[in-house]
Amino acid sequence: MGKESTHTRRRTLQSIFGVAVAGLTGLAGCSSPDASGSTARTTDAGTQTTTETQTTTDAETTANETTANETTEQEDETTESGLESADFVENPEEIHPTLVEETSVPSDEVLLGFRLEDSSLPFTTEVYRAPDDAEVQATETYDTQDLSEVDLLPDSPQSLDTVDTDREDIHYGTTAIGEPLKVTLVARHDGDTIDWSAWSRTGYPHDGHDEEEPALEVDCYCGGMNYTAPSGGTWARVIQVTPTERVETGTTVALNWTSSRL
Known part of the structure; x- marks a missing residue:
């Protein structure tokens, strides 16, 4: 299937700034008396x-x-x-009203919105429902962009519905309390191979971060991990979000992941 093993590597982003100093030497004229x-x-x-x-x-x-x-x-x-040139907004609280207005959620479920803020990357992240038997956090790269060759997707890939915003679209789906919404993130890339990382996750009214008993259990488009998008190929990673009993049914949650190249 043209699958390649994904390897994790860390790279430090360096910026080199030079300062030019010009030395000026005065030349004095002289004459005979x-x-x-x-x-x-x-x-x-x-x-x-x-x-x-x-x-x-x-x-x-x-x-x-x-x-x-x-x-x-x-x-x-x-x-x-791609770090300083991109205008990162990380605004789940601001996009939440749009998500509520443009969607509906069953009274016995929770709606989860996935917004992948990847404006500094040369591709737009796609979000599909993952196969039932897909292993969470499984990550693969492929030397093809044919999704039928991506085994981290079901035989007939079904993308999540989306809500348009003036930035990246919000992908969304619903699930019951305690039941994970499992999806596969997909990046199809035509340019040179690049490395990037997702370095921030925020959410509203819940983000599942830094809590002993989080309202959302998020596994995991993780910060601190390096990902590789192969030239002319496909990158795929399985993640899932599970609302716990701390979330009321009928709630709509907006989640935002910010990423940039290394």
Whole structure:
């Protein structure tokens, strides 16, 4: 099926900033004392002023060109990293009203919205229902974009319904209290192989974070893990979210994952 083993690797994102310092050396004119000494000194002084002015201008031009080149290089590095160039919003509280307004939830279930904030990545993450027997947190890469070859999806892949926003769409589904909503995240990528990580998860009115008894049990598009999207291929990972008894039935929950390349 063209499946490749996924390996986890860590990489430190580095930004290199250079400072150009131009050293300026003054050149003094000199003359021999003679009858025309005064005129000679005046001429030399004028030559000196012109030389110093030209030297200063040349130095400033060089410094400006160096600074411009360094600024361009820094901007290229920022764009490549995708960290500072992207406008991350992490706004589940703000998108929650849109999700409520555009969907309906059965009175005995919970609606879970998945928003994958991947605006710094060269692909849009797709969300499909996972096979019943899929192992949670299983992750695979494939050398094809044909979803029929992705064994972390069912034979007839069914994507979650979506709600449009002015940013990334919200994928959503419903489930009962104590029953996991299990999905497969899919990235189909045409460019060069890239590495990235999901480094933040937030939610409203529940996020399941840093609680002894969380309202949501989230397993796990995890921060601190590195993922690889192969060139011309597919990356897939199985995750699930389970509402606990702390969540009232009929509740709509918006979850946001923020990710960026390494």
